Amino acid sequence: MESPAVALTGLVKRYGRIVAVDGLTLSAARGAVTAILGPNGAGKTSTVEICEGFRKADGGTVRVLGLDPVRQAARLRPRVGVMLQSGGVPPAARAGEWLRLVARFHAHPLDPGALLSRLGLSEHARTPYRRLSGGQQQRLSLAAAVVGRPELVFLDEPTAGLDPQARHACWELVGELRARGVATVLTTHHMDEAERLADHVVIIDRGTVVAQGSPSSLTGAERQLRFRARPGLDLDELLAALPIGSAAKESPSGHYVIEGHVGPELLGTVTAWCAAEGVAADDLSVERRTLEDVFLELTGRELR
Numbered sequence: 688m689e690s691p692a693v694a695l696t697g698l699v700k701r702y703g704r705i706v707a708v709d710g711l712t713l714s715a716a717r718g719a720v721t722a723i724l725g726p727n728g729a730g731k732t733s734t735v736e737i738c739e740g741f742r743k744a745d746g747g748t749v750r751v752l753g754l755d756p757v758r759q760a761a762r763l764r765p766r767v768g769v770m771l772q773s774g775g776v777p778p779a780a781r782a783g784e785w786l787r788l789v790a791r792f793h794a795h796p797l798d799p800g801a802l803l804s805r806l807g808l809s810e811h812a813r814t815p816y817r818r819l820s821g822g823q824q825q826r827l828s829l830a831a832a833v834v835g836r837p838e839l840v841f842l843d844e845p846t847a848g849l850d851p852q853a854r855h856a857c858w859e860l861v862g863e864l865r866a867r868g869v870a871t872v873l874t875t876h877h878m879d880e881a882e883r884l885a886d887h888v889v890i891i892d893r894g895t896v897v898a899q900g901s902p903s904s905l906t907g908a909e910r911q912l913r914f915r916a917r918p919g920l921d922l923d924e925l926l927a928a929l930p931i932g933s934a935a936k937e938s939p940s941g942h943y944v945i946e947g948h949v950g951p952e953l954l955g956t957v958t959a960w961c962a963a964e965g966v967a968a969d970d971l972s973v974e975r976r977t978l979e980d981v982f983l984e985l986t987g988r989e990l991r
């Protein structure tokens with residue numbers, strides 16, 4: 688059987704006394720998009736950099752396309768594309784020259800000129816990396832990660848700091864890679880990005896996996912009723928009027944979420960209660976839980 692794109696078992700990474708990755712086990716399938724989510728400091732970059740062969744694990748096993756990323760780095764290099772959070776491009780390198788240089792390391796690269804144009808960088812082909820804007824630097828790093836037609840691409844926060852146009856261009860590129868059978872492993876803080884792009888989502892916290900699955904399996908089929916109103920409504924009173932098994936919460940202030948069997952009866956009860964209380968409920972909607980709801984439930988609201 689073909690090995691997964693990435694297979695991690697019991698991965699451990701320590702920096703002195705800090706345990707950044709604490710027995711993490713995950714698998715990323717070939718030809719699929721796997722998104723790794725987690726709060727700041729959860730261990731995402733450490734995990735990805737170990738897979739890329741840039742850091743050594745302190746424990747566990749790491750297989751990338753069935754190979755060891757440190758001992759078999761030379762065999763992996765032509766098959767894997769990497770976009771680092773910090774660019775990794777020499778400051779004086781001109782955008783076009785850099786991409787052509789990276790392309791030359793590969794047997795069947797994409798056309799660097801077409802890729803630059805695709806990512807809106809044609810006009811900046813002669814601009815040194817250090818003079819590109821942050822978003823342009825990001826796009827060049829993305830181009831460099833995919834120019835070699837890799838089998839697997841690692842993208843560490845690929846759309847951080849990108850404007851909406853560039854974000855969409857990045858999403859389209861990831862979609863095309865997937866259609867061509869390329870596996871993508873990406874980290875992101877944008878839940879909508881994970882929901883839109885990923886076949887498989889892995890949520891990590893404090894160096895271990897706390898949940899994983901497809902976006903729809905994580906969010907579930909349950910629906911919620913949401914509305915906005917003045918803060919501090921008496922939810923106990925509202926709950927007493929709702930069918931048994933319902934739940935109500937205010938989070939954040941002035942934003943209300945009602946869970947339970949969200950059907951006509953519950954909807955009618957909530958709107959009637961609001962009317963009786965003189966509460967103007969805005970943006971009343973029935974929605975499925977979002978990945979962000981699941982993420983916050985699993986990882987809490989405290990800042991890391």
Ligand SMILES: Nc1ncnc2c1ncn2[C@@H]1O[C@H](COP(=O)(O)OP(=O)(O)OP(=O)(O)O)[C@@H](O)[C@H]1O
Pocket residue numbers: 702705706707725726727728729730731732733734
């Ligand atoms: N080189 C290092 N030396 C010491 N500690 C480090 C080093 N790199 C990471 N850490 C620590 O390891 C933990 C995990 O960091 P990591 O960068 O892997 O998290 P992350 O999930 O990618 O975070 P973010 O979302 O903020 O990018 C953090 O507590 C971080 O401070």
